Amino acid sequence: MFYPGKPVMEVGSADFPNACSAMNSPLAKSLYAIDGITRVFFGADFVTVTKSEEATWDFLKPEIFAAIMDFYSLGKPLFLETNAAAAMDTAIHEDDSETIAMIKELLETRIRPAVQDDGGDIEYRGFDEETGIVKLKMQGACSGCPSSSVTLKSGIENMLMHYVPEVKGVEQELDDEEEQSTLTGQME
Structure with a gap:
């Protein structure tokens, strides 16, 4: 950094x-x-x-x-x-449900500052109300680092599930080129 x-x-x-x-x-x-x-x-x-x-x-x-x-x-x-300009992924919109508003608020005030301290960021990509899964994308130093999935699962998932009972889990969403490099790395 x-x-x-x-x-x-x-x-x-x-x-x-x-x-x-x-x-x-x-x-x-x-x-x-x-x-x-x-x-x-x-x-x-x-x-x-x-x-x-x-x-x-x-x-x-x-x-x-x-x-x-x-x-x-x-x-x-x-x-x-x-x-x-940077995506306003955690901006709360009028049509957001109370659950989504709570998720975005937690990401912005509690989770994003901690992830930024490690030289990265996190981007909100969506919430599936039926499955209870929050989709996030790790960025910067946190992207692709082996501990990012641990950070995602233990830290972020636990906090969201604790404060927002509707959340049942967190998944990392990768862009197409990141998925390709992950697949290529697994095939080698």
Whole structure:
């Protein structure tokens, strides 16, 4: 986790799981230009960078710091298009049921801050009222890390089930490209 000393994201977070996804962010794009970077994530006041196994932090840290400082000294926008603002996944809408409103409130006030402390974030993807399953997506340093499923099951699931009796479980939802890399990893 790198702290530039300035706010990074005004609202929410942004996850760049690959260089392709970083094209609309000058900062993420410059970080991916550093050899050995495999993932970039923006939080409220931090940038999380994930490296390949071969790369060493001794080499990467000064490069990453330089890229972050250069970005902020140039005063460029974080995103090239204004509609690329973070998803307001936990904003409570008029048509949300009381159960969904409670889930979103817990995610925003209790769970998200704890996950962000570890350099990641969590995104609400939905709640199935029939099965009682909450769908979430882990992001940043928490995405793809072996302990993310433990965090999801023990910490998040237990808290949601405790405060919201309608919740029967929590499942992680993966994007198509993450599912492909998971399947590819299992086949090797």
